[in-house]
Amino acid sequence: MIRSIKKYIPIFLLSLLLIGCDQSLQSESLPENWEVGQVLRTVDGDTLVVNIDGKETRVRMVGINTPESVHPSGVVEYYGQESSDFTKEQLTGRTIYLESDVSPEDQYQRALRYIWLGLPQSTSPTQEEFDKLFYNGILVKRGYAREIIYEPNTKYQDILYDYEQEAIREQRGLWDSDYGTKEVPVTPKIQSDNRTESSLKANQEEQKIKGNKKSKIYHMPTDPDYNKISEQNVVYFNSQEEAEAAGFRRAGNK
DSSP states (O other): OHHHHHHHHHHHHHHHHHHHHHHHHHHTOOOTTEEEEEEEEEEETTEEEEEETTEEEEEEESSEEOOOSSOTTSOOOTTHHHHHHHHHHHHTTOEEEEEOOSOOBOTTOOEEEEEESSOOSSSSOOHHHHHHHBHHHHHHHTTSSEEOBBTTBOTTHHHHHHHHHHHHHHTOGGGSTTTTTSOOOOSOOOOOOOOOHHHHHHHHHHTSEEEETTTTEEEOTTSTTTTOSOGGGEEEESSHHHHHHTTOEEBSOO
């Protein structure tokens, strides 16, 4: 009898192992708007190349913007290299989870995604999960990125905004005491000298940051929507610090 029972013990143990594997696979099943991938390389602080289902996909993190480290003009913005290095160190070769919002791509055919270092336990992440797993938020919280709006992808904008306010209060990263003194302007220099006083004034205004009084969003001179604000809603700022101190947030156009 004992020998008969021993005969079936290996089969019983194998069955338990298979059941456990099946449960593990089920726990890894992803919601419809989620993907899993491996980071092949980083482009800069907020842009990655990720292997998703065997395909190289260029991914742009949504809801944030890191300072430029590879701008076409050759300009490297203040804290741009630090941000790029941080993302490279943290994500290269790592398995990540990618969550999409309303618009899955931008005008450059880059996948717009929220990056997670692990899978939250539910579709309503806890604050602890945001703090430890939400990489877009980690960049903002540590001062490597600004919070900006990429409409209609605004699912976690309030979380990102709170992280940015914390980084500003603590003067972390790009918000440290040197912020605004080291950034090299991207705006082209005005060359013509044959201009009237009124045209000079207009050009000077064009180089300033434009805010929209109605939406409380500001645009840099190089942003695509810079000249789309109704004149009655325009307010001008001399710096991003000035705009943000007035309660305005950066537009999501890059």
